[in-house]
Amino acid sequence: MAFVPISIDDYVTKFLAGNPDSERSEVTARLEETLADFKAGTRCACGARIWVIGSAEAGHGCFRCITGEAYPEEDYEIAEASTKTAEPRAAKGSPLREANFLARPVKRGRIEAMES
Numbered sequence: 233m234a235f236v237p238i239s240i241d242d243y244v245t246k247f248l249a250g251n252p253d254s255e256r257s258e259v260t261a262r263l264e265e266t267l268a269d270f271k272a273g274t275r276c277a278c279g280a281r282i283w284v285i286g287s288a289e290a291g292h293g294c295f296r297c298i299t300g301e302a303y304p305e306e307d308y309e310i311a312e313a314s315t316k317t318a319e320p321r322a323a324k325g326s327p328l329r330e331a332n333f334l335a336r337p338v339k340r341g342r343i344e345a346m347e348s
């Protein structure tokens with residue numbers, strides 16, 4: 233359920249193996265442009281961060297919108313983008329995480345026990 237990080241050069245080599253009619257310089261340029269867009273904060277129409285490898289070929293979109301699959305599995309992503317692909321999650325001890333903990337409903341039995 234995660235991207236496999238890969239360098240642009242390595243990915244282009246794999247891409248060209250499957251698409252022998254493509255030009256290495258063009259494929260590389262598209263990936264570099266899309267990676268720059270990713271770094272600039274470009275997002276998919278749904279609000280998620282873009283999937284650089286898919287977006288280079290299909291236009292700006294996140295993994296889910298481009299592939300229709302919920303999570304990447306053995307799918308490549310440019311290494312520089314793959315570590316930042318996940319939406320920020322609440323870190324341990326962060327205010328957000330504390331709030332989630334406090335918002336959990338108290339079990340009914342515990343309230344009754346306190347009242348008796």
Ligand SMILES: [Zn+2]
Nearest residue numbers: 276278294297
């Ligand atoms: Zn999307």
